[in-house]
Amino acid sequence: MTQTSILTVDRLVKHFPTKAGTVRAVDDIAFDIATGDTLGLVGESGSGKTTTAQCVLGIYPPTSGDIVFEGATIGVMFNRRSKELKRKIRIVFQDPGSSLNPKRTIKQILSVPLRVHGIGTDRERLTTMSRLLEMVELPPADYLYKYPQAIGGGEKQMVAIARALATNPRFIVLDEPTSALDVSVQGKIINLLMRLAKELNLTYLFITHDLSLMRNVATRVAIMYLGKLCEIARTEEFFRSPMHPYTNMLLSSIPVVTEQEESLKPKKIVSQGEIPSPVNIPPGCSFHLRCPERLPICSEVDPEMAIQEDGRVVRCHLFPAR
C-alpha cells in the first residue's frame, strides 16, 4: 500500500469487569486505516465493534494495546486528550433521535463545536453554520431555527454530519449512521458521506451490521465476532471469495433481492447456533461451537491472525499463514 495509515490499532484489549465475570468486549484486535479510506467494521450485536469505536474515540480507555493516530498514541480517555485531537476525530451516532438535544435549535447545536474550538467570531459563526448546512444539502434558512423534533430522521442525521464537519476533522467514526433509517432515506445519507469523504479527504471508520451496505461503501472490510477480528480484506476480494467460515455464514444469511446477488452468496454454509455470552467465551477459537468446518484443534487452540497470499488477513485454522 502506498498510502500512509492515519489510524493504527494494535493488540487492542478492552475488558469490563462485572459481577458475573469479566466481559471481554474487545479481545486483542489489530487493524489500520489508510488516509482517505473507509474501513467497514462489521459484526453482529455483542461482537465488540462499538466498543472498538468507543476506544478509538476515548469513551473508554483501553485495557491494553495501542491506538495510534497520525503517529501519536491516543489510547486514553477523551478528557485527557488534547483539544486538537478532539477537533480531528469526530463521530456520527446511530440514533439521530438521541444524538441531537431536543431542547436546542439546530443553530445552537451547530454552534457548540465552533465555540468550543474557537472557530470564528460570533458573526462569522452564523455564516459558517449556514455553509455547513449547505454542505449537507439542507437550506439554512429553513433549518437553522428548527428544533430536532420538527425534522425527519434523515434530516437529523444530516445535521449530525454537519456538526461533525464543523471542526474540520480528519477522521470520522460512523456508528451505524443509517441503521435507524428507512432504505429510501439511507441512500441519500450514504452518497452524501461518500461525496464529502472525497471532497474533504476524510477517513471513515464505518461501524455497521449491514454487509450489503459495506459492499457499496467500504474500501476495506473487517469482520468481528465476540471481540475478535475474523477477517480483514479489501472489499472486492472479500466479497469475491470470503474465507473465514463465520464470514461465509454471515454472507449466506443476508436476504437479497436479485438473482445476481443470490449467485454471489456462499451456498454450503447454513447459519446455526447463537452467539455465546461474552462473559463465557468458549476455549480455543470462539467460533468453533457454531462452525460447520471445525477441526479438532479449534476447540483447543485459538488461531492467530494470518496474512494470506493476496494480502488479506484471516484468523482461522483452515487458513494458516503462508
Next chain:
Amino acid sequence: MRPPLIVRKAGLKRNMLIFIGKRLFQSLFVLFGLSLLIFFIARVMPGDPARAALGFLATEEQVERLREEMHLNDPFPVQYYHWLRNLMHGDLGRSSYTHRPVTTDIVQYLPATFELILFATLISAIIGQVTGVLAGYFRNSWFDGLSRLVSYLGIATPSFVVAILLLFIFSQVLKMAPGVGRLPVMITPPPAVTGFITIDSLLAGRADLALTALKHMILPAVSLSVIHIAQEGRITRTSIVENMQKDYITVHKVHGIRSSRLVFKYLLKPSIIPTVTVMGLDFAFLMSNAFLVEMVYMWPGFSRYAVTAMLNKDLNAIVAVVLVIGLTFALVNLIVDIIIMGLDPTVRLRRGGG
C-alpha cells in the same frame, strides 16, 4: 438488544440475602445520618435543654448538674458520642414533659398508632386498588370520571380537615359513630399483650370489646386513608392504562386468552407493582398524617405524643420520635422491596447478581 439475564436457581436465594443485607446496611447508614442531623439541630438551636427539661422552678445549681449529666458543656462530637452510647443501651433520655424515660413512653404509645395505621393502610389499599383497577379498565367511563373528580378532592383536602368534618358530621350531628379515644371512657381496656386493643380484646375473649374498639377506629382510620385512597387509586389507574397498551397484553388477547384471566392475571400482576411501592411510602406518610388525626380524635398514640413533645419543646422526645419514624420507614421500605422482588422477576434476577 438487551442481553439475557443468566442466574442459576441456587444463586437466587443468595442474591436475596445479599440484597437484604445490603439494604439493612444502607438503612443503618441513613438512620445514623438522620440521628446526626436531628441531634445537631437539637443542640445548636438557641435555648438551654437542661433548663427546658427541669422547668422554671429548678435552681441554677440543679440545672448546672443536669448540664454536666447531659454532657452539654462538652463539644458537639462528644455530646453526640455519649448520646449514641446511651442509645445502644436503649436509653434515649428523659422526656421533659412526661418526666419518664422516652423509651418507656414510646413503647407505651406506639401500638395504638400502629393499630390505627395498619387499619388505615388496609382501607386505602383495598378501596384504592379496586377503584384504580375499575377506573383504568373502564377508562373514560362515567366511573372513571367520577373517581377522578373524587380523587382530586381527596388529594386536596388536608387530613385534619377530613378528620374534623367526619367527627363533626358522623359523631356530633348524625350520632352514628362514637366520639374520640380508643374506647369509651368508662370501659377498662383488656390486659395489654400486643398493645392492639382489638387483638387484645379477642385474646381476652371479649369480642364485644373488640367490636367497640373497631368502631372507635373507623372514623380516624378513614380520615387518615382518604388522601391515600386517592393517590393509590390514581397510580393504579395509570398503571393499568399503561399496561393495557403494552404489546404483551395485545399478544395475550391475540392468542385468545379468556378475558377474565387476561384482566385478573396477566394485566393485574404487572400493574400493581408501582402501587406496592407507593403503599410503602404511604405507610410512612400515614405516620405523619396521624399527627393531625390523633390530635383531633384524642387518640392516645405515638403521634399525639410526638405533637405534644413538639409543642412543649421536649428535645429528647423529639429526637426519639424522628428516629422511630425513620426506623419504621426503613423497615417498611425493606418489606416493600422484598414483596416487589417476589412480584417482579426482573428485579429479583438483577439484584445482587450480574
Next chain:
Amino acid sequence: MQWNDRRADLQATLKQRRRGVSRGWYKFSRNPLSVVGLVVLGIIVLAAIFAPYITPYPGHAKPYTNFAQASQAPSAEHWFGTDRVGRDIFSRVIFGYRFSLLIGAVVLSLGVAPGVILGLIAGYHQGTWVETGIMRITDVFLAVPPLVLALAITAMLTPNLMNQMMAIALVWWPWYARLVFALASSLRSEYFVREAELTGASKLHIMFKEILPNCFAPVMTKMTLDMGIVILLGATLSFIGLGVQPPKPGLGTMVAEGAKRLPGEWWGTVFPALAIVAVILAFNLVGDGLRDVFSVEEV
C-alpha cells in the same frame, strides 16, 4: 441574505418560542378541569395581592375585637360569618391566602434551586463518589416524611412563620435533588451528551446547557403540584400551632380555632377549610394540565 442578520435571528427565535407557547396552551386548554383550576388560582392570587383593597374589613386581619359582632352566622354583611371575637372570617380568609401563597413561594424559591443543582451534579457524576456523597445526604433528608422533619425543626426553633418556611425549605430540596438526579443520570447516557463531551465542551456547558433544559418540564410540573403540597404543609403546621401565630390569620390556625367551637359555629371551621381545599385543588389541576402540556408521565 435574510437569515444572516441579527434581527432576523432574534425574530426567528421569538417566533419559534411563540409557536411553542400557543401549542402548549392548546394542549392545556383541552382539559377543562385545568382551565377551571387556572381561573380559580388567578382569582385567589389576585385577591391575596389586593386583599387590603377588596376585603370588606381589612382591619380584621390585625388584632381586633368587637364582641358585639361575635360569633355571627354567615349573612350578607359577613359572608363567612364572624369568629368569637367578632372578626369577619371572609376578610381573614383572604388575608390568610397571603400567608399560604407566601409560604409556597418562599419555600420553593429557597428549596428548588439547591435541589436542582445538587441533583444535576450528582446525576452528571453518576457512579463516582460525588454522586454517592450527594445522594446519601439526600437519602438522610428523605428518611422521614417531610411533615415530621419540618415539624421537629420548627418546634426546636421558635415557632413562627419565618422559621416554618425555613424548616419546610430545608426538608424540600431533597425531592428536587432526587427528581433531577434521576432525570440527569438517564440523560447522561444520551448520545447528545456524549457528543458534547467528545467535542470538548466544558462540564458546566454540558450540565447547564445540554442536560438542564431537558429537566425543565418535569421540574416545572412538580413545582406546580408542590405549591399545593407546601401550602397544605404550611396549613398543617399552623393547625398544630407551630406556624402562623394568632392573631395573624393563618388558614390552618383558623381551622384549629374554629374546631374548638364545633358543632355550633360550624362556619368558623368550614369556610377556612374550604379555602384551603380550593387553593390546593387549583394548584393540582393546573399541575396536571402542565403535565399534559409537557406530556410528562404520571408519578
Next chain:
Amino acid sequence: MDRLLAIKDLHVGFRIFEGQLRVLNGVCLDVKEGERVGLVGETGCGKTTTVKAVLRVLPTPPARITGGEIIYNGQDILKMTRRQMTMLRRHELTAIFQDPLQSLNPVFTIGTQLRDIVRDSAIGRGQRLSRREVEARCLSALHETGMPDPERIMTNYPVQLSGGMRQRICIAEALSTNANLLLADEPTTNLDVTIQDQILRKLDELVEEKGASVVMITHSMGVVRDLTQRVNIMYAGSIVEMAKTRDLLERPKHPYTQGLMASVPKLTGEGVSEGIPGRIPNYLDPPPGCRFHPRCEHRMEICEMTAPPFFETGDEHQVACYLYGGKT
C-alpha cells in the same frame, strides 16, 4: 385455491389532539388458502395498523375504523361479536410481533403463558386437556421451534433469554394454536442476520408442515423474496402494487417500488442510489389524489386529483399508478 382473507378498502383513522390522522386509505389485500403473502412498506406506512385491524386489537379510541371490510372465510371480522372474535383467535388467526421482549409478559414464566394459550385454544376446539396433555403440547411446541432444553425454558422468565430465543417462543406460542392464518409483523427486524436466517427458515419449515397461510409484514424486500409467493407494496396507507414475488422483484412497476428497489444496497456493489426524495406525508393532511405524488418524478396532473385505481399490467401484476393506464 379459496380466498381465506380478503381486506377490502379498509380505512382507519386515529383521533389525536391536532385532528384526525387518516392512516389507512383503502387497503386491499387477498390471502388464499395455504398461500404466503408479503406486505412490504417503510416505517409509518400503516403495516402494523393493518395487522392490528385484522386482529381487532387496535386501541379504539384513538383509532377508528371508518370504512371497509375484513372478510375471513366468508365472515366479516369487523362485524363479529367479542365471543366470536375470541373463538377465531383461539384457532383460526394468530400473530407474531416485532419485538419479542415486548410480546412476552415480563412477570410470568414462559411455561405459565404457554400453558394458558394451549389450554384456552383447546377449549376453543371443544377439548378439555388434562394437565399432562397441556404440558406435553407445550414442550412439543417449544421443541418444534428448535429450542434446546424446553423443560428448562418453561421455568424461565423472558428476561432470562436471548432475543432469538424469545422470538422462537413467540413462534411457538403462535403456532401452538394450530391456526390457519399467521400474521407475522416484522418478526426478525430486531435480530442479527444469522439469527434472522435461522428463525425465518424455521418459520418457513413449520408453516409448510402445518399448511397455514402467512401474511409476512416486513420492510425488507429480501425477506419477502425468500418466504413469499405474492407480495403487496404499501405506501402511506394504501397498497400501490401487487404481484407474484419474483415478478415484482424483477420488474417493479410503481415509481415507489422502483425507487425502493434501487435504494436497497446490493451485494453486486454497483453503488447506492440517491433514494426517494422527501418523506412520508403527514397523515393529518395527506396529499390529495395519489399520496405518493409529491415525491414522484413521473407525476401528472391527474395524480394530484384522484387516487389511482389498480391497473392490470400482466400476469396477476397490478399497479395503482396512472402511468399504466387511465390516460384517456
